[in-house]
Amino acid sequence: MDYILQILGPLLDGTVVTLQVFLLTMVLAVPLGLGLALVRVSHFRFASGLVSGYIWLMRGTPLMLQMLFIYFALPFVPVIGIRLPDFPAAIVAFTLNYAAYFAEIFRSGIQSVGRGQYEAARVLGMTYGQTMRRIILPQVVKRILPPMSNETITLVKDTSLIYVLAMNDLLRAARGMVQRDFTTMPFVVAAAFYLIMTLVLTWGFMRLEKRYAVYED
């Protein structure tokens, strides 16, 4: 028990790093994903194709590789070559990667809304922008809650990948203790921390789903 109390502090520090990566990625990747999805479903063929290529690239290569690339290789890329410190590099990689997944979730949600909704909005005189904002996207939110919940929980656990940039997230902190103290107890505590975080998320998404249950499609 004393041992657990003793490791709690450093593990909480690691949890703070984990939560920072998680929250920043969500705040940045959700709007970016929405933007990508809107371009993807638009009639601008060229831009839509570019987004498809982007999504293919981001989903087709490991997140860890993307992170390593942004941290180690980006400084040597001509023109855009910039050197990012470890934390911003991780955030950029996570945002770019998760935006691609979110974009696909948004796209499937947008395309699941029937043509009749667009036509009804159109005959009422609404522009495409108004139709998206007032009619289509509010309905999309309800439809994408289950896949978004999935993806968000995956993100919590993916944050542990930042150890490759030598950042002390929850899992890396635990591993350090395991190796130092010859006990696996820190892993058990870390698992409990992850479970608590995903429990909060699950609960939050359940509440959202309940709120959106007031209407049926």
Next chain:
Amino acid sequence: MIVARDIRKQFHGVEVLKGVSLAIGKGDVIAVIGPSGSGKSTFLRCLNHLETIDGGQLTIEGEVLASTDEQGICRYAPEPEARRICRKMGMVFQHFNLFPHMTVLQNIIEAPLTVKGMTREAIIPKAEELLRKVGLLDKSAAYPSRLSGGQKQRVAIARALAMEPDIMLFDEPTSALDPELTGEVLRTMRQLAEEHMTMLVVTHEMNFARDVSSEVVFMDQGEIVEARPATEMFADPRHPRTRSFLEHML
């Protein structure tokens, strides 16, 4: 109010409208009848630009929505202009197309708020008045999924009327309804006709066509075969195709 001249429309090389012309005057209630696949719904949807015509001319209250030049190239008015012109026509769909995430009242006030920029104070009393008219004031806080088909369609009519259109287009408004629910929708439409609303109704309801409409248009295979005052059309259809269709339906 609407003049459609020589409207042509193809879908994937198949000609579904082969030069349809029709003039709709103020206060006219025109029923468009005909077998399925005759192009009657497509024609209606061409009027308010839900479908893009390939040839011909569309004039709405004296403003040109689309016209075709000598080279046969069909051009529409620029998008904001076209949207403004089309706003003079309200439309009711076969499958209602209510906004499921909004209550009945929100469905009705949405377009006046976002499109016309009206204030809630100005539109809500009007929306309630419309709901009273279609007999659904008590449902104003309900979501569409809680309503019967007939109630949904009456809300859809109120929603279209809230934009104060000069013309109402109905695309088979009772075809998706259980037979016992068509009456309430037809009553609402009849009431509108009595208030001298200009209406164009694509329908399979022969009783409505005969009793309410001023003129009946019979379409078949992408053309208007016969267009005459309702009483004449039903008493004495001239064209053999009209006659055989009406015999089938009545």
